[in-house]
Amino acid sequence: MKRIGIDVGGTNTDAVLLDGSRILRAIKSPTTADVTSGVRAALAHVLADSDGTTPDVRAVMIGTTHFTNAVIERRGLSKVAVIRIGLPAASSIEPMADWPEDLHRAVAGPVFLLHGGHEFDGRPIAAFDRDAMRRAAEAIRDSGIAAAAITAVFSPLIADCEREAAAILAEVAPGVSVTLSSDLGRIGLIERENATILNSALHGLARRTVAAFRQAIAETGLAGPLYLTQNDGTVMRAEEAERFPVLCFASGPTNSMRGAHLLSGLADAVVLDVGGTTTDAGMLQAGFPRQANTQVDIGGVRTFFRMPDVVAIALGGGTVVREAPFSVGPDSVGFRLLEKARIAGGDTLTLTDVGVRLGLLELGDAQRRNAIPLDLSEAAQNWIGRRLAELVDRMKTSGADLPVIAVGGGAFLVPDHLPGVSQVIKVENAGVANAVGAAMSQVSGESDRVFYGVPREEAIAETLRAAREQAVAAGAAPDTLAVLDVDDTPMSYIPGDPLRVRVRVIGDLAG
Amino acid sequence: MRELDYDELEALAIGAGVLGTGGGNHPHLELMCAQADYRRGRRIRLIDPDELADDARVAVVCIMGAPLVTKERLPEPQSICRAVRRMEAHTGQPFDAIMSIEIGGENAFFAMLVGMELGLPVVDADTMGRAFPEAQMASFAIRGLEVAPFAIADIRDNEILIARAESPTRVERIGRRIVVELGSIAGTCTAPRSGAEVKAHAILRSVSRAIAIGRSIQAAKAVGRDPVAAVVERALARLVFTGKVEDVSRRTEGGFVRGTVRLTGTGAWQGRELAIAFQNEFAVAHRDGALVASVPDLITVLDEESAEAIGAEVIRYGQRVAVIVLGADPIMRSAEGLAVVGPRAFGYDFDYRPFEELTP
Numbered sequence: 001m002k003r004i005g006i007d008v009g010g011t012n013t014d015a016v017l018l019d020g021s022r023i024l025r026a027i028k029s030p031t032t033a034d035v036t037s038g039v040r041a042a043l044a045h046v047l048a049d050s051d052g053t054t055p056d057v058r059a060v061m062i063g064t065t066h067f068t069n070a071v072i073e074r075r076g077l078s079k080v081a082v083i084r085i086g087l088p089a090a091s092s093i094e095p096m097a098d099w100p101e102d103l104h105r106a107v108a109g110p111v112f113l114l115h116g117g118h119e120f121d122g123r124p125i126a127a128f129d130r131d132a133m134r135r136a137a138e139a140i141r142d143s144g145i146a147a148a149a150i151t152a153v154f155s156p157l158i159a160d161c162e163r164e165a166a167a168i169l170a171e172v173a174p175g176v177s178v179t180l181s182s183d184l185g186r187i188g189l190i191e192r193e194n195a196t197i198l199n200s201a202l203h204g205l206a207r208r209t210v211a212a213f214r215q216a217i218a219e220t221g222l223a224g225p226l227y228l229t230q231n232d233g234t235v236m237r238a239e240e241a242e243r244f245p246v247l248c249f250a251s252g253p254t255n256s257m258r259g260a261h262l263l264s265g266l267a268d269a270v271v272l273d274v275g276g277t278t279t280d281a282g283m284l285q286a287g288f289p290r291q292a293n294t295q296v297d298i299g300g301v302r303t304f305f306r307m308p309d310v311v312a313i314a315l316g317g318g319t320v321v322r323e324a325p326f327s328v329g330p331d332s333v334g335f336r337l338l339e340k341a342r343i344a345g346g347d348t349l350t351l352t353d354v355g356v357r358l359g360l361l362e363l364g365d366a367q368r369r370n371a372i373p374l375d376l377s378e379a380a381q382n383w384i385g386r387r388l389a390e391l392v393d394r395m396k397t398s399g400a401d402l403p404v405i406a407v408g409g410g411a412f413l414v415p416d417h418l419p420g421v422s423q424v425i426k427v428e429n430a431g432v433a434n435a436v437g438a439a440m441s442q443v444s445g446e447s448d449r450v451f452y453g454v455p456r457e458e459a460i461a462e463t464l465r466a467a468r469e470q471a472v473a474a475g476a477a478p479d480t481l482a483v484l485d486v487d488d489t490p491m492s493y494i495p496g497d498p499l500r501v502r503v504r505v506i507g508d509l510a511g
Numbered sequence: 512m513r514e515l516d517y518d519e520l521e522a523l524a525i526g527a528g529v530l531g532t533g534g535g536n537h538p539h540l541e542l543m544c545a546q547a548d549y550r551r552g553r554r555i556r557l558i559d560p561d562e563l564a565d566d567a568r569v570a571v572v573c574i575m576g577a578p579l580v581t582k583e584r585l586p587e588p589q590s591i592c593r594a595v596r597r598m599e600a601h602t603g604q605p606f607d608a609i610m611s612i613e614i615g616g617e618n619a620f621f622a623m624l625v626g627m628e629l630g631l632p633v634v635d636a637d638t639m640g641r642a643f644p645e646a647q648m649a650s651f652a653i654r655g656l657e658v659a660p661f662a663i664a665d666i667r668d669n670e671i672l673i674a675r676a677e678s679p680t681r682v683e684r685i686g687r688r689i690v691v692e693l694g695s696i697a698g699t700c701t702a703p704r705s706g707a708e709v710k711a712h713a714i715l716r717s718v719s720r721a722i723a724i725g726r727s728i729q730a731a732k733a734v735g736r737d738p739v740a741a742v743v744e745r746a747l748a749r750l751v752f753t754g755k756v757e758d759v760s761r762r763t764e765g766g767f768v769r770g771t772v773r774l775t776g777t778g779a780w781q782g783r784e785l786a787i788a789f790q791n792e793f794a795v796a797h798r799d800g801a802l803v804a805s806v807p808d809l810i811t812v813l814d815e816e817s818a819e820a821i822g823a824e825v826i827r828y829g830q831r832v833a834v835i836v837l838g839a840d841p842i843m844r845s846a847e848g849l850a851v852v853g854p855r856a857f858g859y860d861f862d863y864r865p866f867e868e869l870t871p
Contacts, residue, residue: 088666089584089694093543119694120580126667153583188582190540290829456762489761489824497763 001058004222005439006042007255007432008035008064011276011318011335012409014435015042017055021262021440026432028409030335035066036212043220057222059509063229063251063438066209067202071299074102076205078147079109080197081140081176083133083169085161086117086153086189089125095193100300107201109145112136116161117153120450120498125153128161130168137172147200148178151193156185157450177203184246185448187500191304198301199246206245210238227441231307232484233258233288234444234506236474249298252434253280253310257289259437260405263427269403270395270421272388273434274410276318277332281391282310284405288484311394315387317352317410321380323373328383343368351413354380360412385415393420407433443509444484445471448502456499460486463501476507512562512632515555515623515722520545522725527619528820529724529742530717530837532809534616534642534792537819541586541620548627555623558608558632560715563706568604569634570595571651571704573612574621575663575686576696578824581617584666584696588624591698593664595629598700601660601672610634610709612649612701614717615642615792621698633718640714640840641809644767644791646686647679648852650842651704654712658682662700665693714840720746728818738818739833751796751803751870752785752834753778753815759826767791772812772826774834785834787812789823794857796834804866805859807839807852836866 002024006015008031017025027045032038039062047055070076082095095111096104114136116128140148148169152161159182166178181196214226228241229251241248256273260266267287273280283290289308296307314330318337321328333340333348340346342353343364349372355361357372358381396402401422406414411430418424429436447466451459464483472478484504515523520542528537545555563569572591574581581587599605609629611622614637626633638649652658659676663686671689676682690697704713724746731741743750754774761770769790776783785803788795793810796803804810812821815831826832842848844865850856853863 086584089587092585092587092589093540093547097543097547120577120583121695123694125584125694187579189585190543499763 002055003058003439004043004046004060005435005437006039006060006062007252007434007438008039008062008066009252009275009434010065010069011316011337013038013042014432015046016429016432016435016439017046017057018436018439023429023436026429026435028431030338035064035209036216039213040216040219043216047220057224059224059227060217060222061227061229061235061438061441062213063255063434064209064248065252067206067245068249068298070202070205071103071198074106074299077106077201078204079145080107080200081109081143081145081148082111082193082197083114083136083148083150083165084112084193085114085128085151085165086125087113087115090117090153090189093190096197098190098302099194103299103301107197110139110143114165117155118158118161120154120157122158128164130164133165133168134172137169140169140176141173146176147203148176149181149193149196149200150178151181151189151196153189155180155182156187156192156448179203179243183244186304188304191302194301195246195303198298198303199244202245203242206242210242214238229255229438229441232444232504233437233441235441235509250307250310253282254289254308255434255437255441256280256407257282257284257308257437258440259433259435260284260407260427261287262436262440263407263429263433264405264425266403266405266425269405269425270392271405271407272391272411272414274406274408274413275316276337276409277314277316277334278312279315279388279391279410280310280312281395282308283395311391313387313391315351315384315413317350317355317413319351321349321351321354321376323349323376326376326379328380342372349376351380351384351410353377355412381415384413385418388414389418389420392418396420406430442506443471443474443476444504444506445469445474445476446502446504448500451499451501453497454499456488459499459501460488460503463503464505467503467505471505471507475509477510478507481505481507512556512558515557517546517549519722520549522722522729523619523623523718525725525728525819526721526723527614527616529746529811529813530614530619530640530721530809531616531642531820531822532792532811533789533821533823533826534644538617538620540581541617541624544586544588544624545620545627548624553627555626556632557635557718559635560710560713563608563634563709565705565707567607567706569608569610569704569706569709570598570606571610571612571638571701572622572625573618573699574696575699576690578617580694580696584694586617586621586624587666587696587698588621588628589698590664590666591621591625591700592628593670594662594698594700595625597662597664597670597672598660598703601662601674602703604703606631606703608632608634610704610713611637612646613637613639613642614714614721615639618642619718619721634709634713635718636709636713636715637717638713640717640843641807642792643852646683646701650712650714650840651701651708652679653842653848653851656704656708656712657702660702661686663689663693663697665697669693712842714842732817739813739815739835742813742818743835746837748835748837749866749870750833751836752776752780752798754780754785754832756826756828756830756832759828768824770823772823774832777831787834790857791823793823795854795859796836802861802864803870804836805854805863806857807843807848807863808866809837809839811835811837838865838867
């Protein structure tokens, strides 16, 4: 079964054509300002020598940092009408109260607080105010705002109010795209609402981006379905990604870690993904990225959904080295590496030039190479060793030495020996590990339920059944499904001894 | 009396998390409410117990119910304000100041939010010096002061007064049932206390203590020092373990989350093991099988790097933590205190010994 994996990073667009787990072709090319022409070029390359016939590609998997960057750089975002259902409760903190001012300005539309929502046990807090919802829908229609976010109290347990509100909005203002918080669902109104608003703010961009990806693929004559990779190391269909772009937020580092696992065969290791601008460090546990268990800050906004535990530092192939006084970074020439770097005839000394001077990488001609100052290169190399050793230590959970897998276009910068590290592994095709990770992505299913007075084992078994159904619906082959994690949390001070169970399963894409 | 600075709000949130001993989480939402109040020009006026007139009337307040509900319904200081007004109507006398029943966790902030809403000063004291699960575990109840009359209100139009009750435990039980009916969250106001009673029977200056703990963490982080060491030094605490969470087992019994956290040691505790039993709050800690601390002393689990307190409901496998122990207030360590908040009161079959004696 052939698959294509593409990872669109801030600096490079990487692509691989895989047959099973064998890499047939791989290409690393600069990310283009419009993103899609880079994808088109990468596709053309991996399909290049197929003699005019299009190989039988089962699927194309794309991982992109496009949506994350849009939030961080506050561009391409739509204004969002915010509907919160929970009065007379849920009014002591305004929506978006803790957002950075510039992001607030870019996203905040009208805000509507409505009566409704539920108690944890299913009783209504107050009757849902349909009339007020209808008035809100009319106001949204008249304002011309194209996106809305709907959040009701305890909707992860009972989503009725959110669904009813969405139906009224669809009837009054059919063009408005909507996110229901229950679809992103974790308990915690503010964090869930923040993620819901960000998701709606990205709807327009997500539709444009997916359409452009589709067109680039169609131009090559490929027919297989398009998937986008998501935070947990699995893929979702492109139609899902259009609806839930926030679930793609951390797919870049996740793909690198999954690729590092698949290329090295190691299941427990620290992964250093050295890109053009940053190095991302993550921890592989049983072949999957360790998850962060706290609220995750995205562009200054507090959210809470599943994300890998990744620490980034400013160290990459494009990081700028300065001579007097000696300093390294934090700025990078980024995707302009091939015009700015000394070895490419540019005027900026970068860590790539340092690597070339020290013989870690072959690039450019001898004259340019010898013109790069040696003492400065050695000083920069020491700096890299220190920074990476600190980074590895932060990721470790014990004092024992662990292996490090170095991936990414700048993997050559990782020294062969680091303190606290048993061995440094540089795999073949390390530069395209992220694309390999994307291509090999599996499909997951998740179920999250609350039980009253049901024995723990029974509750878990029931939730597991639902999660398996989800995964199969998303395209997984049933016989490959395995449990990724089980999380059960009793809830205090609530009668009936409720137990909240969340189960995730993962499996291969059905062939 | 002094006004708290804007910066002190966050320090209070951090310190209240530390004093929450696993039961009260970092009061993030309540902090957001307080910060919004400050932006609207309101201020918290903190009054030292010594400044209270003996006949001053103090409203002792808390939010009662499931913390999970607040995460969805958001903090509801209004319901406490209504309980306070209900109590004033019942006694026919207005209050002069507000005081929190517990300094640990979210309740530290509710008194502040209510003080700002009602324009009353907040007393620098509480009745637990930490977090405890039940109302009879308050120092006033331990010293034999009546908990009733007891007012309960929600954000709708429901106000309930328990005019008399045979014991503090009865108030707690009746109160719980009412709170469940109201959606498992409600505001409460206990029997009015005089300034003299506060000075004699409350845990004094615990708000200042929480702020000082929070400040020590902030200051250490700002200069790159170890924030855990800073708390230990500032709070006269003892570091009893650093390690990684190896296993957490939880179950609910009668609405309380009970269970055990097992840690394997790192650093100086490499190769050793710590087990902490919890009943909403962390209750008992054993190191390699030997007791190191128990209720009412404060057992607190901190994130090893940030020193942020980690709650028993959210602690999970793989976290790297430091465990510190702080001494309980003398009222809690007295014979009448231990009868209510000692290890036997929590169902353990041993007598209390101060942690200082257990780990010399």
